[in-house]
Structures are given as structure tokens and as C-alpha cells.
Amino acid sequence: MAERAPVRITGVHALSALGRGADAQLAGVLAGTPAFRPVGRFDTSARRVGVAATLADAGPLADELTEAVHAACAAAGLDTAGRAGAPLLLAAHGGTGVPALAGELARRCGLAGASRVYTSACVSASTAVADAAALIGRGDVDRIVVAAGYLVEPDQYALFDAGRALATDGAVRPFSAGRRGLLLGDGVAAVVLESATAAARRDAPTLASVLGWGRAGDAYHPCQPDPQGRGLARALGAALRRAGLRPEDIGYVNANATGTGYSDAAEAAALRLAWGEHAHRVPVSSTKALHGHALEASGLLELVVTVLAVRHGKLPVNAGWLGPDEACPLDVIRDAPRPAATGYAVSLNAAFGGANTALLVGAA
Amino acid sequence: MTGTGELPTATDGRLRVLAQARWPEPGDAAPPTLPGFVHSRFSPVVAAVADRCLTRRHGERPAPEPAGGRTAVVLVSAAGDRASADHVHATVAAGGRPGPLFFFQSVPNSVAGHVAARWGLGGPVVCLAPTGDPLAEGTAEAELLLSDGDADEALLILIEQAPDDAGAGVEAAVPGDPPGTAAVAVLLGGGVTP
Numbered sequence: 001m002a003e004r005a006p007v008r009i010t011g012v013h014a015l016s017a018l019g020r021g022a023d024a025q026l027a028g029v030l031a032g033t034p035a036f037r038p039v040g041r042f043d044t045s046a047r048r049v050g051v052a053a054t055l056a057d058a059g060p061l062a063d064e065l066t067e068a069v070h071a072a073c074a075a076a077g078l079d080t081a082g083r084a085g086a087p088l089l090l091a092a093h094g095g096t097g098v099p100a101l102a103g104e105l106a107r108r109c110g111l112a113g114a115s116r117v118y119t120s121a122c123v124s125a126s127t128a129v130a131d132a133a134a135l136i137g138r139g140d141v142d143r144i145v146v147a148a149g150y151l152v153e154p155d156q157y158a159l160f161d162a163g164r165a166l167a168t169d170g171a172v173r174p175f176s177a178g179r180r181g182l183l184l185g186d187g188v189a190a191v192v193l194e195s196a197t198a199a200a201r202r203d204a205p206t207l208a209s210v211l212g213w214g215r216a217g218d219a220y221h222p223c224q225p226d227p228q229g230r231g232l233a234r235a236l237g238a239a240l241r242r243a244g245l246r247p248e249d250i251g252y253v254n255a256n257a258t259g260t261g262y263s264d265a266a267e268a269a270a271l272r273l274a275w276g277e278h279a280h281r282v283p284v285s286s287t288k289a290l291h292g293h294a295l296e297a298s299g300l301l302e303l304v305v306t307v308l309a310v311r312h313g314k315l316p317v318n319a320g321w322l323g324p325d326e327a328c329p330l331d332v333i334r335d336a337p338r339p340a341a342t343g344y345a346v347s348l349n350a351a352f353g354g355a356n357t358a359l360l361v362g363a364a
Numbered sequence: 365m366t367g368t369g370e371l372p373t374a375t376d377g378r379l380r381v382l383a384q385a386r387w388p389e390p391g392d393a394a395p396p397t398l399p400g401f402v403h404s405r406f407s408p409v410v411a412a413v414a415d416r417c418l419t420r421r422h423g424e425r426p427a428p429e430p431a432g433g434r435t436a437v438v439l440v441s442a443a444g445d446r447a448s449a450d451h452v453h454a455t456v457a458a459g460g461r462p463g464p465l466f467f468f469q470s471v472p473n474s475v476a477g478h479v480a481a482r483w484g485l486g487g488p489v490v491c492l493a494p495t496g497d498p499l500a501e502g503t504a505e506a507e508l509l510l511s512d513g514d515a516d517e518a519l520l521i522l523i524e525q526a527p528d529d530a531g532a533g534v535e536a537a538v539p540g541d542p543p544g545t546a547a548v549a550v551l552l553g554g555g556v557t558p
Contacts, residue, residue: 119444119472120473121474134512155453216488219432234486353476354489
């Protein structure tokens, strides 16, 4: 792997059903109360399930993305010139008009332009972060803004319902016995990434560093994860190698776990495959049990949550727990937030197509 | 180059073209049916052009190791599977239930994963909606994945379903599927052209 310069996270913003802004995300995940409610945004009477984690006053996606980018840039202390030199990487559900949305977002926010739009399902945002870190790390650019958005809407809701992916008991129970599936949730987030040199030059605040990342495929099935977790394990291994860290250095895993039977078990298998015995000792939680699954935006929302949690020194709970599942022999954080033992954390994401990512961050 | 109209003959030196293919090529009619994918030609065309490109490089499935396990799939499409998305939208707007197969068909990752599973490609799976030149953006992504070390080769697939594009020689045979679904696949490796 190529030599790289350190990559800093200098500004973040996020919206979910837990509230608006970074502080609301941290308070929400530490409170540990799931945000699922009956869907009022559209009619769900023809669906098997009628709950999701939606923010009542969420506006149109383009407006929420604009606010998120502005807020993240403001948090990073970026002036007009600083924004003008930063390209945008956007993660969003694909379709007609999405490339134009990216261009318009970059224009509204005074960014250098929309370099790429990621439509890689539930690893869209995490792949964008990995790519941004790689581009900054090899010196292509000093600064990149990654934005991602998904607001619960009728079409994807109906598809997940038709696919029997939604939890019929109205709760998401990652890694738990009795888990019945996922629930969707709003997620809009933006993150400013920049080289350590560029951040130091303008005396920017550093929230955390992106120390490692990995992307790998299962080569197994169009829409089912490899039950042995081999692709996700390779992504995890690549992230640690890039960071130069050992599994024992990692103090928290923000899991992809959606609350789906075979998917959570595959993720547990991946952790065991990659980290051996440490997989049974590292604290793990999936905050999807609190804010829902934000699909293309999930990787960025969960990265923001992970960064905030390790900075704060408290790890969020894995809500919805009913009891252990022998297929998921992990140290799942239950009942109450746990103190962070180290400042290093990993955020995992996986998607249809056997796509897997791991992002490794270190608290500043 | 824009869209799927031309094939690359060389890159900037950081990549080399190992194999390439188009859909359609002379003699093509409809792409082979793809089990599990319905209604639209988007996914069948992706699978067909990928098979053609990989067969030219590797002969038979799966791709040999170690190359196969370190080959990325990069799928580039501005609008994605329009026919499926339009069908789902119309069904939901009318108060109906979309068929369960549309659940995974709604994202391009699924057919990319089909190709990866069929050929044993264990590198990253990345789908992009280009904001500019699709080939340039897809090639840049492939080059980044190789340079960064997560892949040694990348299968780049460019596809567009253009409702007003009937010039590709393929008639619409499926309800809701626009004519002119055309694709290019290029297998890229690192280094200069030997």
C-alpha cells in the first residue's frame, strides 16, 4: 500500500431522527432510546410494517444536504477560499437527477465542484470517505467534503417492505436473539476531511483522524453476505494495515449490523476471522437500533456517531437486545454506555453486491 | 469520450487495458435472461457485457487467482436502472406492492455483485453516477483503487438506459424497457501497456 499523509476530520454535521446537529446525535445515541415511530410522512397502510425513524421537520433532501455541508464547513472553520478549493463527494440513492443534485449542492455551498457521486447502496458514503482519505493521503487534493443523504420515502420503503426486510415487531435488535430485521431512518451528514498539513496551516480544529480504511467484495451473491464474512474481514484487515494498528488497539466497533438474522451473523464471523479472540472482547454496538438504517447515508451518519462517541469517551448502546445469539459471540454493549478504553474505533458497513468497507478513526 | 460510445485504447500510463467489450456488438439481439432480475434490461446487459469482457481475458469462469480475488467491479451509470425505478415508482404511487425481486434490483450493487460472484472477483464493489465524462470518472475510480492497494485489476462497466436512444441496434423487448440500452466493459490493470 502506498505511503500516505495523515487525514484529519475537521468538521462534521449530521441529521437523523435523533435530532439536528452533531450534539443531538451524540446525546441521542448515549441516551439509548430508539427513535422509531409510526410513519407520518406517507401512507404505509398497504405495507406490512408502518414504523421508521424520521425527523418530523426534515425538509427536501437537497435543502438538508445544503444545510449539512454549510454546517460542517462552518464547524471546520472553512472560509470562502477554503471551500472553493474543496471538491464534493456525494453519496445518495441513484437515479435521474442525482448527478445534477451533486452539481447544484457544490454550487450552493461554494465548493470546487462535484467530483463523484456514489450510488453503491449501503456502502456509498463509507466508500466515499475511503476514497477521500486515499485522494488526500496521496496528495491529489488538500481537502474534500463528503456529504450523504437519505430521507425515508415511499419507494424504498415499499421495496424493503416487499423484500420482507423490515422488522415486524417495530424494533431493531442487532446481534440479538429474536431479531427480525431492519427499520429505515433518516440520515443526512457532511464531513470535512483534509490533510494534516492543510489543517495545521490554517489552525483548524481536529475532531479525529482517518487512520485506516478498507474496501473489499465478497464474490459470493448478488444480495446475501458471505456467511463466513471473508470480504468484510479483508476490509477490516486492510484498515488495520493502513493504520499500522493491532486488533487489540481498537476500543470500539460501530457495527453495520442491521438486525437481520444472516447478515449480523456474517458480520460476527468477519470479526472473528479478522481479529481472532479479540473479536470476543472488543466492545461492539450498532447504532442502527437507535437511528435506523439510512441506506446510502448510513456510513457517514455512523462515522459521525463513532467519532463523537470516542471523542466523548463513551460508547453507545446496542438497543433492542433480547438475549445472546450463539451465532454472534461478541461483546455487545447493552444497558448503558460504556467508557471507551482506547481512542481508536472502527465503523463497518456492508451492502448488496457483497460490498464491504471498514473505516478506522483515532480520536484527536 | 463520453457515454458508452467509444472504447479506450490507452490510459495515462498508470493503467493498461487488459480486455474490453461492448453490448451490443454485431449479431447481438437481446441479452441473455438473468435469473432473479426482472422487467428491465439494465442488469442483463451489465452481466452480458461483463461476461464478454472477462471471457476475452480469462476464457472460463472463475477468474484465476490471484488476479480474481483482487479485481474490483466499478459500475458507472448516470441514471441507473430507469425502467425498474419507474416501474416501482408507478406501482407505489398507485398504492400497490412492488414485486420482491425489485428490492435488491433497485440498486446497481446487486448486478455488480452478481458479476463478482460469478467470476470470483473479490475486490471492492463501487457504483458511481458520473457528473461528467463517465469513462474518465470510472477510470479515475479504478486507478484510485489500484493505486491505493485494495485491488490489482478493475472491471469498469459503463451503462446507460437512454429512453430516446434507439441507435444501439437493440429493440425494446420488455415492457417498460427503453431501447438503446448500451454498455461498455473494460478490464484495467496497473502499469503501462506492455
